[in-house]
Amino acid sequence: MNGSTVADRIAIATEPDIVAARSAARRHAEILRFSVVDTTRLITAVSEIARNTLIHGGGGSMTIVPVSRPPHAGLKIVFRDEGPGIADIAQAMRDGFSTARSLGMGLGGAQRLVSEFEITSTPGRGTTVTLIHWKRT
Amino acid sequence: MERIPILKIGHNLLVSIQVDMHDQLALNLQDDLANAIARHHARGVIIDITALDIVDSFIGRTLAAIAKVARIMDCRTVIVGMRPAVAITLVELGMTLPGIQTALDLEKGMQLLAAPAERHRAPRPAADERLHRR
Numbered sequence: 001m002n003g004s005t006v007a008d009r010i011a012i013a014t015e016p017d018i019v020a021a022r023s024a025a026r027r028h029a030e031i032l033r034f035s036v037v038d039t040t041r042l043i044t045a046v047s048e049i050a051r052n053t054l055i056h057g058g059g060g061s062m063t064i065v066p067v068s069r070p071p072h073a074g075l076k077i078v079f080r081d082e083g084p085g086i087a088d089i090a091q092a093m094r095d096g097f098s099t100a101r102s103l104g105m106g107l108g109g110a111q112r113l114v115s116e117f118e119i120t121s122t123p124g125r126g127t128t129v130t131l132i133h134w135k136r137t
Numbered sequence: 138m139e140r141i142p143i144l145k146i147g148h149n150l151l152v153s154i155q156v157d158m159h160d161q162l163a164l165n166l167q168d169d170l171a172n173a174i175a176r177h178h179a180r181g182v183i184i185d186i187t188a189l190d191i192v193d194s195f196i197g198r199t200l201a202a203i204a205k206v207a208r209i210m211d212c213r214t215v216i217v218g219m220r221p222a223v224a225i226t227l228v229e230l231g232m233t234l235p236g237i238q239t240a241l242d243l244e245k246g247m248q249l250l251a252a253p254a255e256r257h258r259a260p261r262p263a264a265d266e267r268l269h270r271r
């Protein structure tokens with residue numbers, strides 16, 4: 001077996017942890033031999049969501065697990081925080097919406113960059129964002 | 138504090154980003170460049186991102202802010218060396234980096250800065266004719 005079947009968990013508590021999250025995603029994408037463009041898409045989406053986990057969620061974690069749906073191989077990356085949560089997810093997903101006077105580009109942009117995107121949130125309890133990116137064959 | 142070096146070449150400043158920048162490092166670069174432009178009376182800034190394998194919304198926004206501040210200080214900014222995959226991803230992300238000049242490589246970036254800044258505003262013959270007809 002290759003080393004990619006091992007799950008990886010990274011704490012997201014500081015800005016350098018966003019860099020660590022990008023590096024971990026890059027490493028896993030390279031193990032699976034994603035194309036350069038797909039690796040770039042995935043790392044960029046990871047960077048956006050990791051920053052949200054830190055800034056809006058007050059910190060949390062990222063877990064990377066290799067997944068497979070034969071003949072496809074992919075990566076599933078889950079971000080969890082126990083921050084304030086999001087009351088209106090549809091509104092948060094919209095490009096240009098931000099409670100931080102920022103661009104409001106992160107959630108919508110990340111969704112466009114990966115194969116599958118899921119967000120669940122309970123106000124007062126926290127937020128979970130799941131990204132799945134399949135290798136193109 | 139960790140900083141990205143800024144080189145002075147003639148009237149221009151050159152920054153070559155060689156590390157995966159965390160957010161504070163990008164913000165430090167923004168401040169350092171504004172100070173260096175003032176100190177050296179720089180006319181142009183070249184930011185080489187050949188080594189960057191991603192530009193997310195934070196880095197993109199910082200690059201745009203650098204260009205904006207430089208312009209107010211009468212200094213032009215050119216981003217050089219953006220990888221094709223980074224360009225594709227930026228567009229999909231929804232960041233178009235308005236107001237940022239780019240060049241494929243360092244040499245072309247230098248040429249761009251050497252060319253007269255107002256070149257594109259020079260009246261073309263057609264515009265002249267229109268003026269005369271009034």
Ligand SMILES: Nc1ncnc2c1ncn2[C@@H]1O[C@H](COP(=O)(O)OP(=O)(O)OP(=O)(O)O)[C@@H](O)[C@H]1O
Nearest residue numbers: 052056057092098099100102103104105106107127
């Ligand atoms: N993990 C989270 N916990 C709580 N709220 C969140 C979380 N992630 C996103 N949000 C909310 O969703 C909004 C939109 O997020 P998005 O990433 O699209 O934009 P942003 O972070 O505000 O700006 P940008 O990412 O462009 O800098 C945020 O402003 C915030 O209110």
Ligand SMILES: [Mg+2]
Nearest residue numbers: 048052106107
């Ligand atoms: Mg965001």
